[in-house]
Amino acid sequence: MSTTLVVLIVLALGAAGYVLGRGRALREVNGDQRRLHSLPSYYGTNVAMKTVVPAMLLMGIWLLAQPLIVETSVRGDLQDEAERQNRSVSLMMSDVRRVANGLDVAVSQGVMTRERASNMRTEFTDVRERLGQAGVALGSDVTSAVLRAAQRYRAISGRADLLRTGVVLALALAGLAFGLRNSTAGYRARNVVESGIKILLILAACIAILTTIGIVLSLVFNTIEFFRLYPASEFFFSTTWSPSFGGGSELGIIPLLWGTLYISVIALIVAVPIGLFAAIYLSEYASKRTRAIAKPAIEILAGIPTIVYGLFALLTIGPLLLRVFGDQTVGWMDAGTAVMTAGLAMGIMLIPFVSSLSDDIINAVPQSMRDGSYGLGATQSETIRQVILPAALPGIVGAILLAASRAIGETMIVVLGAGAAARLSLNPFEAMTTVTAKIVSQLTGDSDFRSAEALVAFALGMTLFVVTLALNVAALYIVRKYREQYE
Incomplete structure (x- = not known):
């Protein structure tokens, strides 16, 4: 059955x-x-x-x-x-x-x-x-x-x-x-039912917690096994990434981290200003009719699969940048796959995350704060700049953090838009790769989990987890600092 x-x-x-x-x-x-x-x-x-x-x-x-x-x-x-x-x-x-x-x-x-x-x-x-x-x-x-x-x-x-x-x-x-x-x-059926519902809610919370613990432990154990086969000093401090399943691999994470952070920063430079300005316009300036049309239109971007953004980067953004910055003009760009290509596509993808969350946070600021500012003679732009944004700052930081976490964990846009070269370079028009892209490449096909070349994927995942956790801790500190100031 x-x-x-x-x-x-x-x-x-x-x-x-x-x-x-x-x-x-x-x-x-x-x-x-x-x-x-x-x-x-x-x-x-x-x-x-x-x-x-x-x-x-x-x-x-x-x-x-x-x-x-x-x-x-x-x-x-x-x-x-x-x-x-x-x-x-x-x-x-x-x-x-x-x-x-x-x-x-x-x-x-x-x-x-x-x-x-x-x-x-x-x-x-x-x-x-x-x-x-x-x-x-x-x-x-x-x-x-x-x-x-x-x-x-x-x-x-x-x-x-x-x-x-x-x-x-x-x-x-x-x-x-x-x-x-x-x-x-x-x-006493009511008492039993209420107690049962409470137990079910506790179990649901425990399942979420235990799942997180299970994910972390699976990463930790396999990472320990990797470091038994490959020196940790070379993994963390080597600037060369050259895996070879035949032996003689160099598995330095620094070029992968550099590519991950570089592409994520470019994506945030694109997404944060556009998303935040769109949220300010929709919450403070737009009419109800305009808001009813514009906000769903922006949020449509969040529903587009990332593979579509990757194809957009490969077929549209890359060739466009190549025509502008290619060999025949400026000469900075040799191919359509580059850090800038993936960063721009990822930034467009992140706009609705920043915009929608920031819009909800700005709307949650009490109207009494706006009225008090207007009563003291402030203009609308001064009220937004000196009252609303500082009061909404903790939530906006959370929205930016969510966008940053999404950018760091993105894979398909990077694979199609940024290339596969692991290198250290400041040129945003060169091809690079990220940690997530290499995790996929190391585990594609039949993988022998007794080899360092396969187990390195878990070490990369663990490093990415630690980096994301550090971002969360930093954001939590900022949120608490400003919350104490404005509450």
Whole structure:
């Protein structure tokens, strides 16, 4: 039974539990709800929560734990084969998952039976060709060890799926019965429901926190592993970035950081003045009709995919800059891919972030501050410059910080607009690259996570995380300083 069908059954049981719980409580008092401790809806909600919540929590935990347990069980079968082929077990496990999924697709399409999928052997069947008949493309031939591991992977997963379905539905039915049993006149259903909602909110907050912790720990552990293979001093202080999976790599982060900060600064130089001035106009000068048209038009920019901005930089901004600053005129620019190309495209992308957030922040400044300024004889421009902007400064700093974080983490615009050259240069018309672009390039394709050339991506990510955290700390200091001054 599919996961979606199980979820729908549990939700249906929850809906039925709501109706049955509410009806049972009313029957207890012969329809006189004044004799109930809580409103009838609370009794129904109590039954629905006890039916759905435990079952869904169990299913979520099971779905997270099952792949890890199954892969751990299968990995042991691949150890000898991985050593024989001089490949990592992780890479072979990715092949196992692809073959297992391909077998599932082939069975679902009727290309082969379940028995055939479970008993197939590479000595008698071209597995790659058979899966290709089902529309499953594999990059290489399937070895006997990978096929056996994939068949075992499918078998264990199938048994685990069946067990999960039974346990989840049994738990949902048990919760339904328990909730109905509690649907009596004196039961404090309202208190239970309110406590349950509070627990759910706490769990939601904990999930967000634990996710952040998990991301950081995954970066930390892989970064430590990288520094066991590559000297930290060369990574942080070398000015050369020249990875080579054949050996002899130079993995200095300085040119990547320089490109990241250079492009981000140019983007902010474009986005902050334009976005802030647009926000001031929309909030203080524009009529309601103009604002109703202009603000949505600006915010449309935020909905454009970044790949489109990258194509715009590659096909429009780059050739335009090349015509103006190219060899035939000034001679500063050799190709359309450059820091300025990516910076301008990224700055255009960031305008709605700065504009929309700053507009909301400026509108949140109390009208009494404006009236007081006008009452003292200040003009509108003086009021904006000396009253509104200082009062809104903490929020504006937050908007700029959000734009800076977006600029630092951008990838596609850089890949298409800035080029791939890792260099230290002050010339904004030369091609450069960023940390995020190199993270993508180092992890593209099959990566051997035992090598420094692949693990360096995690060190780059960790460095980027620390830089972003430092920006947040600096912004928080500025916000607190001005908040104490104006509140």
